[in-house]
Amino acid sequence: MSTPAELHQFAAIGRLLAGIVHEINTPIGSVFSNNDVMLRSLVMLEELLADGSPQALEKARGIVATCHGLAGVDRIACERIRSVIRGLKTISRVDGPEARKVDLNEHLRDTIKLTQAEFRRRVRVETDFGELPEVECYPQMLNQVFLNLLVNAGQAIEGEGTVTVRTRAGDSAVRISIADTGRGMTPEQAARAFEAGYTTKPVGEGTGMGLAISREIIEEKHGGVIDCESQPGRGTTFHIRIPVRQIRSAEK
DSSP states (O other): OOHHHHHHHHHHHHHHHHHHHHHHHHHHHHHHHHHHHHHHHHHHHHHHHHHHOOHHHHHHHHHHHHHHHHHHHHHHHHHHHHHHHHHHHHHOOOOOOOOOOOOOOHHHHHHHHHHHHHTTTTEEEEEEEEOOOOOOHHHHHHHHHHHHHHHHHHOOOOOSSSEEEEEEEEESEEEEEEOOOSOOOHHHHTTTSTTOOOSSTTTTTSOOOHHHHHHHHIIIITTTTEEEEEEEETEEEEEEEEESSSSHHHHH
16 A cells, blocks of 8 residues: 555656656657658658759758758757656656665756656746765655655746755755745744645645655655745745765664
């Protein structure tokens, strides 16, 4: 039977699926369209090369240049598809029983790529990543936290806005902040943000479990700290502090 954390992760990924399908279908449509143009261009090239006249060869060179341009567009489209699939693979993996060392900047990048499918051009995500040591952790659990906070940040923004993700290294821990330019929370709402079942979202949009599960993952599973600061109309910033090494591993 799935745990509440797993169910919440499945729900979060489910909310992203429609956007991800669009994110993949759009470049695939471009590749198919370009492929059709290039196939017709090859037929024309054969005829022009068979002609062999200077005028025909000049037209052939123009077609080759066009095909080079289309190939460049296709490469960008394929890179876009690959980045989405890589993000999905990162999120869908299951943690093993032991913590392992990972580059959290890389995991944040992959999770951000997934959220772009939902944000589209409405929300701009800016990053300010510091140089981090490898962090001993349960990366898929942390990916779940990152995904939840990023989606919440995007949903808190009405219309267009910005989400800023920063990372910094400390003496024995790394710090991550996720800030949005959304509607923000009152002091009373911020004080209850991590309570299980509490949500500021409209009915049907939130279960009130995401932040409670995130706190459990950060504080109980990793010995870290998560908190937030917010002002109505000026956005919210979540701060995460994660030890570089897990105590359990250090004591072995």
